[in-house]
Amino acid sequence: MEVIQTVAAMQAHAEARRREGRRLALVPTMGALHEGHLTLVSAARCHADHVTVSIFVNPTQFGPGEDYARYPRQLARDVAALEALGVDVVFAPSVAEMYPEGPEANLTWVYVERLDAHLCGRYRPGHFRGVTTVVAKLFNICKPHVAVFGLKDAQQFQIIRRMVRDLHYDIELIGVPTVRAADGLALSSRNAYLTPEERTQAVVLSQAIEAAQQAIRQGEQRVEAIVEAMRQTLARAPLARVQYAEVVDAETLQPVDRIMPGQQVLIGVAVFFGQTRLIDSAFVEVP
Numbered sequence: 368m369e370v371i372q373t374v375a376a377m378q379a380h381a382e383a384r385r386r387e388g389r390r391l392a393l394v395p396t397m398g399a400l401h402e403g404h405l406t407l408v409s410a411a412r413c414h415a416d417h418v419t420v421s422i423f424v425n426p427t428q429f430g431p432g433e434d435y436a437r438y439p440r441q442l443a444r445d446v447a448a449l450e451a452l453g454v455d456v457v458f459a460p461s462v463a464e465m466y467p468e469g470p471e472a473n474l475t476w477v478y479v480e481r482l483d484a485h486l487c488g489r490y491r492p493g494h495f496r497g498v499t500t501v502v503a504k505l506f507n508i509c510k511p512h513v514a515v516f517g518l519k520d521a522q523q524f525q526i527i528r529r530m531v532r533d534l535h536y537d538i539e540l541i542g543v544p545t546v547r548a549a550d551g552l553a554l555s556s557r558n559a560y561l562t563p564e565e566r567t568q569a570v571v572l573s574q575a576i577e578a579a580q581q582a583i584r585q586g587e588q589r590v591e592a593i594v595e596a597m598r599q600t601l602a603r604a605p606l607a608r609v610q611y612a613e614v615v616d617a618e619t620l621q622p623v624d625r626i627m628p629g630q631q632v633l634i635g636v637a638v639f640f641g642q643t644r645l646i647d648s649a650f651v652e653v654p
């Protein structure tokens with residue numbers, strides 16, 4: 368396995384593999400890898416014969432006061448885990464390599480309009496602009512045929528899908544279902560911040576998603592009632608501070624008052640435990 372740190376070396380490597388006729392997959396990550404990321408790598412293996420994992424904590428997707436500085440960084444451990452999985456390349460650039468004049472001096476942005484108006488985008492202004500910009504850069508640097516993302520970040524996945532469509536990227540996107548701990552908590556690098564008590568109570572996120580799914584299965588069409596079922600579940604955790612519990616159309620990511628049979632919706636929650644912000648979500652087809 369090669370660890371590549373410069374844009375020029377990564378582009379040359381990808382170009383050479385393409386000329387050999389290899390099918391290239393990219394798994395973009397911010398490191399601090401857990402079982403969920405490793406599942407993304409396995410999915411990448413099924414769709415390509417060369418897998419690159421990028422590890423880059425992207426400063427432009429963190430807002431002021433968010434956890435950019437304290438985001439867990441453990442490159443040596445991540446590289447060892449990826450080597451054991453048979454990954455071909457780890458692309459781990461520095462901030463200076465990705466933003467040569469500094470992130471603040473960046474002038475060119477990729478921004479998918481409207482789809483960031485609700486869910487996480489509403490509370491993290493500029494976040495998705497940072498995500499789509501860095502993902503566009505990673506696509507241009509790693510030149511994948513296939514890119515793999517986790518569906519836990521469901522809004523991110525839908526926004527990247529739209530970017531790929533609108534900018535005619537010749538890249539197949541694969542969304543991999545969320546990997547969960549035994550009690551249902553979605554795996555996330557940020558779970559490492561939780562105290563034992565917060566960790567126990569964090570199970571309410573997946574329970575809230577399940578409560579919404581159950582209400583929908585039972586024929587509830589009023590979004591107000593579905594959201595109320597989620598909020599009641601979240602209220603079981605005294606340490607939880609709810610940021611949002613929402614149901615939106617899965618394609619437009621706009622809120623709806625009533626869900627319709629056959630419609631695809633996205634259910635999402637974001638909850639703070641102290642300074643730690645956790646999210647969970649599910650795509651549901653209304654029966």
Ligand code: PAF
Pocket residue numbers: 395396397423425428498501502520523
């Ligand atoms: O999902 C993430 O870890 C990040 O948002 C991504 C896609 C690697 C871009 O920095």
